[in-house]
Amino acid sequence: MSDEAPIRLIASADDPALRALLEAGRDELASDAQTVALAAKMGPLLGGGGGGGAAGGGAGPGKVLGKVAEAGALKASLWGGGALALAVVVAGVTAGVAVRQATKVEPARSTALASGIASAEAPASAAPLAPPWPGDSAEVAAVPAAKAAVASASTPTFVAAAAPDPADEVKLLQRAEDALKSDPSRALALCDEHARRYPGGLLGQESEVIAIEALTRMGKRAEAKARAHAFASHFPTSAHLGRIAKILGEDP
């Protein structure tokens, strides 16, 4: 066996057909609909305005990227230390969305993106058929949604949303998770606080999982099961369903 790194198949002429397949695999990006959905989930990390620059007529991808990097740098300076890395990561995701959108100046798609971003703050408008959910609070809906729509319709600037600092959201839930074993009722109270302070926040699902585990640990199994059921019907494809089943001791 050789220790030399072999020439990559993608750069080798031995099997052109396989090489073409590898290139197709390398070139895959999320589709527009998928990036919109993802932006809706990730948007709050950038203060709700992550995709705002997408549709600016005069904004080339480079300019949008610059804006995203600025937003990331701003967040980084607010968060300090390890969060710098995260801000860069998040900026990277949104840059991917922004660049792809910026390359197609197409009103219908821009509107779709705006509503995607807005729906992160107002899930009710995005999922009218879903059952009520703590995150679907009407009080956060109207103003940010309108702001996001206006911003993405014409200007390449980021909306300075009145959203709470996502770093605080993360910290709150970390406290909840830390309290799970020693004091589950406190963990539950922190999850309730999360629902109040961050309706439609990035970690809504995470918060609910912690709450379900807290209820289980407090012996309130029926309530835990009811909330797990509501969770499953609201997020039927959530990656957290496995963990919830584990908490309840059920086969997923």
Next chain:
Amino acid sequence: MPYVWRVLRRLGVGESDVEDVTQEVFIVVLRRLADFEGRSSLRTWIYGICIRTASDYRKRAHRRHERATDSPGTDIAVEDRSFAAREARAELDAILSVLDDDKRAVFVLYEIEQLDMNEVATAIGCPLQTAYSRLHAARARVVEEAQRRRQQGGES
């Protein structure tokens, strides 16, 4: 972070699930950021999280008897993709699916994500020699499977 999406797809996460799994990767990144010690690049560290998350997903999908990869044409999200590229990716994923998880991860990181072998070993958390032997085995298996599928396609 478009590479998260792509690497999850190549590691066998179905198209209809990749959004949720990407979100899961993000949550893990958020939660473990305090543990990131800078011993590898952030990118390499995130690849490691992708591999573990995709592996968990595949086990889950198997238990639920779900398909880990979608059949073409079932997803409205793919409306504006080129059919040829989509076919090519479906073929590639079919070939990759003959690899076990360990070999698939090494192959995808080296051949598609184009990490160097030190980064591959770090992301996966295995010795460099192990990464090399998995890569050699994976390449042989992929080339063989690609040829087998072509021959089969030619005969029918």
